[in-house]
Amino acid sequence: MCGRFTLSKPVQAVAELFKLAEPPAELAPRYNIAPSQPVAAVAPKRDGISRGLAFLKWGLVPSWANDATSGYKPTNARSDSLHKPTFREAFRFKRCLIPADGFYEWKAEGKKKLPVHFRMTDGGVFGMAGLWEVWTDGTTKLATCCLITTEANEVVGAYHDRMPVIVPPEMHAAWLDLDTPEHELRTLLRPYPAEGMSAHPANPIVNRATVEGPECLTPAA
DNA sequence: CCAGACGTTGTT
DNA sequence: GTCTGG
DNA sequence: CCAGACGTTGTT
DNA sequence: GTCTGG
Numbered sequence: 434m435c436g437r438f439t440l441s442k443p444v445q446a447v448a449e450l451f452k453l454a455e456p457p458a459e460l461a462p463r464y465n466i467a468p469s470q471p472v473a474a475v476a477p478k479r480d481g482i483s484r485g486l487a488f489l490k491w492g493l494v495p496s497w498a499n500d501a502t503s504g505y506k507p508t509n510a511r512s513d514s515l516h517k518p519t520f521r522e523a524f525r526f527k528r529c530l531i532p533a534d535g536f537y538e539w540k541a542e543g544k545k546k547l548p549v550h551f552r553m554t555d556g557g558v559f560g561m562a563g564l565w566e567v568w569t570d571g572t573t574k575l576a577t578c579c580l581i582t583t584e585a586n587e588v589v590g591a592y593h594d595r596m597p598v599i600v601p602p603e604m605h606a607a608w609l610d611l612d613t614p615e616h617e618l619r620t621l622l623r624p625y626p627a628e629g630m631s632a633h634p635a636n637p638i639v640n641r642a643t644v645e646g647p648e649c650l651t652p653a654a
Numbered sequence: 655c656c657a658g659a660c661g662t663t664g665t666t
Numbered sequence: 667g668t669c670t671g672g
Numbered sequence: 673c674c675a676g677a678c679g680t681t682g683t684t
Numbered sequence: 685g686t687c688t689g690g
Contacts, residue, residue, distance in 0.1 A: 434663055436673025467672055468673065495660075497685045507661045508673075518660050518686050539673070541664090546674070582662080595663075640674050642672040 435597040438536035446558045447532045451475045454483045464649040467642040468508040476529040489578035494568040501568045501575045512583045512622035523564035530560035538593040548635040562598035587627040599625035
């Protein structure tokens, strides 16, 4: 699964990969993005052509929820569960790409939980398949999101049996396009090729969600 | 039909 | 054990 | 995802 | 809102 990730590259790298017309001036480097925190997400603008970047709270609140504060808010959606009530509308109309340059999984070693950081072999930015929603009670609006997971590839599989769906750059447009037929979308929801990825032990300090700095990636002594 | 859930992961 | 907060 | 809390009443 | 279980 994916419950923590990183996005530390300069905003230019993000703007280039996702073809953002109006990138923000800056993106604060983040080494420990956790559920309930704001997540940068790329989605088509209303014109359906250009793309925008917005911040969404990680943990999907469907539009029909009675209130946005209580109840379970999924941080992940299994790729084979996208027809379920919680995800159905978002899968059809509110797909997004969530920029990252790595994600964490944990390996239980006795009592300890040892984090491992997975990234592209070239260390670059990539896009994870996500869904978003806007919940409102008429007074307040809350924009939320979640990641889509699939089976792990051979690199991640040594630690966990699930991983986030990573959409190759040439498929970004198809994933975001509202006119892409469902069967074509589903072909995108597969494990990213293991050849393009690598695993690196991370620092257990990352277990604490309030630690945000680059020390998260430094293996413990 | 109505009532009640609506989700994932990992661990046992 | 289970829920909440980050 | 992991870490950390997990509760009430009355009084100030 | 929409699906599942009874």
